[in-house]
Amino acid sequence: MWIDTHCHLDAREFDADRRQVADAAEAAGVRGIVVPAVAVWNFEAVRTLAHEDARCVYALGIHPLCSAGTGQADIDALRREVAASMGDPRFVGIGEIGLDFFVAGLDSHHQAWLYAEQLKIAREFDLPVLLHVRKSQDQVGAQLRKLGVKRGIAHAFNGSHEQARRFVEQGLKLGFGGNLTFSRARQIRRLATDMPLEALVLETDAPDIAPAWLADDQFGEQHKVRNTPAEVAGVARVLGELRGIDAAALAQATWRNAVEALPRLAAFAGTMAPAGHTTSTTS
Template identity: 55%
Template sequence: MWTDTHCHLDAPEFAPDRAAVVRRAQAAGVTQLVLPAVAAAHFEELRALAHATGSAYALGLHPLWLGGATEADLEQLAHCLQAWRDDPHLVAVGEIGLDHFVPGLDRARQQHFYRAQLKLARRFGLPVLLHVRRSADHLLQGLRQIEVPGGIAHAFNGSEVQAAQFVERGFRLGFGGTLTFERSLQIRALAQGLPETALVLETDAPDIPPHWLYRTAEQRAADQPQGRNEPAELPRIGAVLAALRGWSPAETAARTSANALAALPRLAALPVAPWPDCQEAVA
């Protein structure tokens, strides 16, 4: 049984067939999804979707969605974390973090919202789902100053030293579609060499497609659409990790799911299968 620790099931790309996406995931053996929020305006909808599908969810303000965010969004986040604190589906604060890859973003603004959300995670005793893009050192600086109950560094692509520092602070590291590319030498080396307790799997669906869904240069030139990533791809991504570690697929599913539970303890309160019939709820 596989756990997808990062899946944007509420994304508009899934609007045409969201229920079918969930069914395909379950048929593939993906028995738990974690759905991170990106903006305060989506909190209610995301929570309803998590309940409809038997999934877990996290609440937070994504660094790429901060353009129109205000202090009122932080207040709404605090209000929802308080109001829903006994909801077993709520497992983390996220997706939060820093993005130093996309040009033109206000880094000071990102820092303000990142630190404010770390304080909320600490206040409510929740782990965090971290967005890490060329920002690992700055994220770690915040974690040293504002301690939280661990979490997951999503789509990790930092150095071995940075990875060790996250692990020392109780974090697991998320590996997904990028792992499937043979040229991803550093990420593969990390996935192969890190302690087995540090590894969790994710899709970031509909984003970060594995190599078999990625457009080639020729396909991009011909304006062919890129294949949409979805949680049903997780076992195939996991097979790459299994090959790197010398594990069987079953061992890989069990170990990474156990790590997900260690990172997000409230997952233990949720059933892993079968999920509810969500045809009407998510159509």
């Protein structure tokens, strides 16, 4: 019924029980999991995971938090890997890429170079992007427009209504996960309620950004608790309550939105899509 459009299932937090975590997600109705890479060193890990577990697909990219020490050799390696993966049906896009202006000590100019070079690869191969946009919505969006990348997901979106509108007008979807479940996250909840339903996809960012019911105190110290892809079902429940939409309709809509954002997902309609959904689109 559901698809987690952003989950780091390859992370070491899942080394002891990765298969059981995926099984629990499936039991909760999560039929698909998108696993983005974060650096050249884990490209093979996300690819292998996607080929060993039919519920998973993968993306390749270099995360801004892994930008230190990267250079042209990493961009060249990414381009080679993307070119080699174009015939792989489990490969769905470029990610996780973007900009992070929240974490201290990162070189913003180097981040910007790395992000732009990865957008160029996405444009060259006509692939969607999975975007990290922490405290960087305007800068991430400006480069999308400059380089003409018009498909993908702005993951864990937490910007203004105007910033959200510009991403959607550019052709991107907005990812909502655990943060949405906190009553104090008023801006995120307003966005999830007010933006067109066609603009929204569901995610967890597991093992990070755990939902309210997993937080270990009233202030929502969610990063201290392991999140899992099964929690997409709970995120969907909250989103449905906020928007006044039933689970079946929301599942249909968010599946359709995920395929619009990541068209190569359409190849898995028979195994991932909600019951009753049909599509003839492939990419």
